[in-house]
Amino acid sequence: MSLKLGVIGTGAIGQDHIRRCSQTLLGSQVVAVTDINLEQAAKVVAELKIAAEVYPDGHALIKAPEVEAVLVTSWGPSHEEFVLAAIAAGKPVFCEKPLAVTAAGCRKIVEAEVAHGKRLVQVGFMRPYDAGYRALKAVIDSGQIGEPLMLHCAHRNPRVGENYKTDMAITDTLIHELDVLRWLLADDYVSVQVVFPRKSSKALAHLKDPQVVLLETARGTRIDVEVFVNCQYGYDIQCEVVGETGIARLPEPSQVQLRSEAKLSNAILMDWKDRFIAAYDVELQAFIDGVRAGQVGGPSAWDGYAAAVAADACIEAQNSGQIVKVAQPPRPAFYG
Amino acid sequence: MSLKLGVIGTGAIGQDHIRRCSQTLLGSQVVAVTDINLEQAAKVVAELKIAAEVYPDGHALIKAPEVEAVLVTSWGPSHEEFVLAAIAAGKPVFCEKPLAVTAAGCRKIVEAEVAHGKRLVQVGFMRPYDAGYRALKAVIDSGQIGEPLMLHCAHRNPRVGENYKTDMAITDTLIHELDVLRWLLADDYVSVQVVFPRKSSKALAHLKDPQVVLLETARGTRIDVEVFVNCQYGYDIQCEVVGETGIARLPEPSQVQLRSEAKLSNAILMDWKDRFIAAYDVELQAFIDGVRAGQVGGPSAWDGYAAAVAADACIEAQNSGQIVKVAQPPRPAFYG
Amino acid sequence: MSLKLGVIGTGAIGQDHIRRCSQTLLGSQVVAVTDINLEQAAKVVAELKIAAEVYPDGHALIKAPEVEAVLVTSWGPSHEEFVLAAIAAGKPVFCEKPLAVTAAGCRKIVEAEVAHGKRLVQVGFMRPYDAGYRALKAVIDSGQIGEPLMLHCAHRNPRVGENYKTDMAITDTLIHELDVLRWLLADDYVSVQVVFPRKSSKALAHLKDPQVVLLETARGTRIDVEVFVNCQYGYDIQCEVVGETGIARLPEPSQVQLRSEAKLSNAILMDWKDRFIAAYDVELQAFIDGVRAGQVGGPSAWDGYAAAVAADACIEAQNSGQIVKVAQPPRPAFYG
């Protein structure tokens, strides 16, 4: 039997996930939707031709007996409330990042889930489902390069709009590295520092761009992440792991090699949506399969909390220019 | 509603396709299976936990009213008979290669399908569904490299067993290039030649290995394909298209880049099954989607026939050492 | 003491070599020059500020007691005469390719040198002095890839002028591969075939371009060389050696890797002069050092003859479309 899903939030990402469940993934059907704008929700149901009821709000949807699991794809500040409600109802919930807009909010979710006694929450960090990162982790875990000592990373976008502020380099951009590197290393951050290089003339006046974030982990691994959101040339994600005996590097996206116009070249993606498109499918399929198997996995509420704590420290480091300790409490045994 | 499939042949590839339809692809269910060994068919049904009836033979399965479309994954020499029966029953049929073991057999299928008046047959050539070949075709079709003038290709396997004979370099190995290069160029072969280089000491006594096959197309494009099935180092598929203004090369499979032991390296696959694994999914999903949409696409019976005709010419060229004309009749308008 | 050189022919290549000897290489000085145009010879002496006497003709220069060794950089059809004169005078001679414009002419030089009893002639094939080809040969000779079975090569120029005729694809372009591949494999050609792909629309009306030349060696190695002199995108020399256990590829020229404008790229050279520029220095230094050490080495008169014989067979193959045997006599013991 298909898993019956309710989707809270029918904006761009909500529609993408509905489409995925209906047209690409196995084993689920969207039976309920809602949105702050109910007309829009109804329109999406009609356009995507799905047999889903429109509920008046998220809480009604969560309570509906026919809804077996919930996707939270609404406005960020509403995530906490709906995830807590899903936990209260004992229903598995996939929540787009951020899990909550504050570390305290994430912490509340962690506590509610621990109190419930069984994992219900998967956070929408998709990079651990990317084939490249998985291959990189497999190399690290194989011991081929020895213990990881340093990581050199970059997160580059061609350009950003006026709404993008300096702190969003952390909360919107670096947040993906904060999650995926913890997973890659199976380690936690203990301190952070942010350095501001000479500003690019391509960045808008109010934005400090690029930035370099330096992270230290509990095992002493040192990570540098270049965040550069007006790099012009492409959407480019780099991750190089320097181990005791060798170095492993995240694969470049596979491209046709061209010899033309005095260049030997491979295309670089310009649109971030193309970079991890397959990972979104794998991530959501994993949630569906996990729920059906009675075992939710993937990025946990604790992972969402840990990323939020690290992000808070990074923002403090942006402001102070100092090395800032990451005040993350020990991981509850519940999260293994 | 799911498409109800009947599968004839529950050997390795048959089981793979059943698993695909049950666990990975959307929109189909396997309701009927059969095999020359009925016990084995029953065992597969039990092991894969599918709700499928075991039919006494392929003809009974094809005629069963509940079967809406047929997968032919039986022993090669039986393909022709079952495909013809499916056409006679007016049911869409996906047939693993070869479509038939002789060009004459393929021709009969073409004629039956044309007489039926609507496409029913998709042949199991998976490379046109590979993301790399599709990207390469997109570059060619974009005009970025001008008209294609030459192709340099290679098809290399680490090693082959004792059963692999010199003509199988054509019928088992080159056959994939014979299909995919016609598709890539939208062109037909007019002559072939086979050259035997110095034999590798790693090849068994009875086998000529490597071989170089030279193909000429109707538009004058010249293709060289190195077939080397004891190359030792890996399963390696290469395709370079030299156009009037540039050159495009099939992407290498995406791999972690390593610096270790005095080498900067990327892994090369050793097992052919890993190389096009995603393409098998895409190919079969395309068949399912095509049937459900009332429009079977992909490699046609005509494509299967054209590959067979070219293969026959290559075998003649292996034996004669001469340049051999490819006696392919004009394509019926039916095949567009 | 410096080696005292006489240079016959003060055109572009002659001037380059004079400049090399005066400004870059160790152990030689140009003391004598001549040219069909004596005024031009005098002008070169003045411009390059060398203390060299202008001789009335090549024969006078060769006979001059102060001239210890000769560089022949005159018009191709005059090479044979001057090389023979140098041998007659017992003076070492470096001769730009071609050694002679006919195989018969080359043969005469071989016979004169053998009669003389000691090597005097080095032919100006520079690729065996290229660091990339030398590294490739070292890999082959190390046995890392087993015995060579096939070579896939390409010789591409951006474009050629009106004077470039179809046979020049052999005598001006392929001639470099004919020499360097013999050296690389330490093997001789036994048959050749030329295939004409669809013609590029960028080639002038009178020229067949591209061409594919197929060579067979005495040990059975099969070579395909793509000659494409209007490829537009760059001057590009490729050489891939397929051995029994692995494949080795000529290094690309070293270039800065760029990420810009949605491309990960390395520059490709446009001008052939840049590709082997270092090899010209090494080649001529080797001649100077060889003469001073009493042991002329490098490409021999026999190598020049062998290349000429193979080129003749290629031209016959261009015209006949047939597989043509290479009528090369056995190598005299003199040439080791």
Next chain:
Amino acid sequence: MSLKLGVIGTGAIGQDHIRRCSQTLLGSQVVAVTDINLEQAAKVVAELKIAAEVYPDGHALIKAPEVEAVLVTSWGPSHEEFVLAAIAAGKPVFCEKPLAVTAAGCRKIVEAEVAHGKRLVQVGFMRPYDAGYRALKAVIDSGQIGEPLMLHCAHRNPRVGENYKTDMAITDTLIHELDVLRWLLADDYVSVQVVFPRKSSKALAHLKDPQVVLLETARGTRIDVEVFVNCQYGYDIQCEVVGETGIARLPEPSQVQLRSEAKLSNAILMDWKDRFIAAYDVELQAFIDGVRAGQVGGPSAWDGYAAAVAADACIEAQNSGQIVKVAQPPRPAFYG
């Protein structure tokens, strides 16, 4: 006329330079040598078969009328004394790094040279003469990647011996980056920080390895240099320049590409001597040519001083863990 050189110090590097001047470079001859061990100096003269007089000490050599220019290749602590003596004698001097073992010593040399009124000193930093770095600088200077904002660099050695101490990561290893990056960017350092990642288990007990050095330049460019001298896998120099519109990366040394044993690989050098071997020739030829043309160029005494000041700051940063300002005075007009 050849430039008459005197060489102070006939150890390994002294012998290399004598060999260079005698056998590879144009326009010089070594006429005088000396060493703390006079017997050894005499032995070198004999072995290298050069017509050079052995002087009792460096000062005598510098004063000898026949010596037109001096190479200082003695023990580091003696450099300052001999360079000052050469300046006092008004003779051009090429000094191996370090120019002096303290910044104060370098400063004295700078002052002596300024007082002399004309450049006499070239410091033996060879990387600015490396073809790869020169190509990288050409790309930066062309404006293709916009203004440089960040540099990501690495300096890795397979392993080091027991004598290598933690501060030598700065004075022996990073010193090359301290020089070449100033030259590459035409910029000066204003602050430094050193971070110690988790120590490699391959490093000896007394050594902190790897280290990450963070540099800030006057124009705000931020540089991270990984120094890892027990990386096991190879001698590997990396330099990536992130500009406003693109990224340029130092070329990898040119190598044969291999397909073998399930790997697509290029060799990585194991011995540092092979990495910049050509640059040593170019560097010393530049000194010879410069002296003969009356215009000493290349890395100046000021460059040697600036590297020493930055190195001092790095060592302070190693000890303090703090961000340390680089106390470099403004560049005298004399140094352009």
